[in-house]
Amino acid sequence: MIAYEAYTDQELLELLKKSDQAAFTEIYDRYKLLLHRxxxxxxxxxEAVKDVIQELFTVLWTRREALVLNENLSGYLYVSVRNGILRKISQDKRFAAYAASLADYADKGESITDHRLRENQLRAIIEKEIATLPSKMREVFELSRNSHLSHTEIxxxxNLSEHTVRTHIKKALKILRSRLGFYLLIYFFMG
Structure with a gap:
């Protein structure tokens, strides 16, 4: 049996190019712990280290016949691991950025949707209460709040006096406050 441990890196590399599996195993055994550290x-x-090392040796085996090294085998292996590390770090950063972006979008989307849902529910409650006001009072109130007309314009x-318009609005607000309380205040700050 051939003692591959005695071979130099260059000799092992030449045997590897000829698809010698034992030479590949010797290279792996010789460098795996150093590269791992x-x-x-x-x-x-x-797990990330294991993936980088496994990828390096997979590429080494699959490209064994075309492998041309201008430097020594250990230098090639260290540079390959360094490149694998840089790829892994870059992938992790891109993944983290993507995950953060996705989480941010999901949080904002959920927040916006939830806010709109509550706003619509609140508007429906208030509109229902406004609809129960006496007709002239409701008309004055809606022209003031929805059409944003001044008391003079209303x-x-x-064809009413400004005093009557003010009175209708005050009474409408008093009635709505008593029925809606805090909700009415929120409605006017939202609109």
């Missing part, structure tokens, strides 16, 4: 210093996650439009 090197990668762990940067990534601090066992008085001219309905």
């Amino acid at each position: 090197y990668a762990y210093r940067w990534l601090q996650e066992k 008085a001219e439009r309905l």
Whole structure:
């Protein structure tokens, strides 16, 4: 049996190019712990390190015949691990940014939807109470709040005195306050 432990890196590389699985295993055994420690210093996650090392040796085996090294094998392996680490960090950052963006969108979307739903419910409650006001009072109140007309404009439009318009609005607010309380205050700040 051939003692692959005695071979140099260059000899193992030549055997690897000829698809010698035992040479590949010797390279793996010779460098896996060193590369693992090197990668762990940067990534601090066992699974991430395992993935980087596994990817390196998978590529080494699949590209063995076309492999041309201008430097030594250990230098090639360390540079490959460094590149794998950088890819992993970049992927993690992109994933984190994407996840944060998605969470932010989901939070805002849910918040906006929830706010609109509550606003619509509140408007419906208030509109229902406004509809129960006496007809002239309701008409004056809606012209004031919905059409944003001044007391003078309402008085001219309905052929009433400004005092009557003020009185209708005061009475409408008093009735609505007694029925709706706090909700009425929120409604006028929303509109």
